[in-house]
């Protein structure tokens with residue numbers, strides 16, 4: 670299976686990269702780095718020459734640009750270069766007129782096809798940040814169904830996707846989502862049992878047809894974005 674860069678060197682070292690044309694789920698608490706992960710993947714994909722789309726449901730383009738600049742990534746340059754498209758669904762939520770509200774009803778109904786609707790035809794990699802905004806009012810069964818369909822459509826179009834789901838979405842939905850995707854990462858903070866210090870760790874919950882470590886991988890967010898700090902080797906269990 671062809672692999673593409675995740676944007677995080679340590680993850681590529683451990684997993685060999687993201688399987689092309691498949692969907693990877695990123696879950697985690699607020700501030701755990703999900704958006705940074707997504708931006709890092711998008712930026713790297715652009716640099717690799719892939720037509721990349723970043724769909725944002727909560728932050729606007731300016732917030733993403735500000736965050737990216739802190740790491741020395743220039744989204745404008747990538748956009749002007751023609752490899753990056755940014756779709757802001759966030760602005761829909763902020764609007765209050767009745768006509769515009771009716772558009773936003775789609776998010777309440779959990780219409781995931783919204784994500785594919787404006788996707789440029791030539792898109793090769795996509796980040797959806799995040800589908801949690803679209804899960805209100807869905808039953809677990811509907812959620813599973815829609816996510817399966819989204820993942821299926823993306824695969825059919827050979828699009829490698831990073832799908833972000835926030836922890837405001839119920840644990841039940843977080844659990845369900847794991848079944849639909851090819852791979853999943855969970856980002857969190859925990860207390861290191863040896864040092865007593867809080868640290869950032871990620872769990873590679875699953876990655877089909879890939880040997881993954883069972884232990885948590887430590888990471889930090891520094892001036893270059895997400896950086897894996899644990900020295901887990903590919904062949905460790």
Ligand SMILES: Nc1ncnc2c1ncn2[C@@H]1O[C@H](COP(=O)(O)OP(=O)(O)OP(=O)(O)O)[C@@H](O)[C@H]1O
Nearest residue numbers: 698699700701702703704705706739835890891892
């Ligand atoms: N320049 C930076 N240097 C170091 N750490 C940073 C920097 N910028 C942001 N961070 C850290 O990253 C966190 C934000 O990460 P990010 O926005 O990716 O989280 P998130 O998981 O998407 O959160 P949310 O669920 O709220 O969207 C901040 O809370 C901060 O701890």
Ligand SMILES: [Mg+2]
Nearest residue numbers: 703704705798
């Ligand atoms: Mg975020």
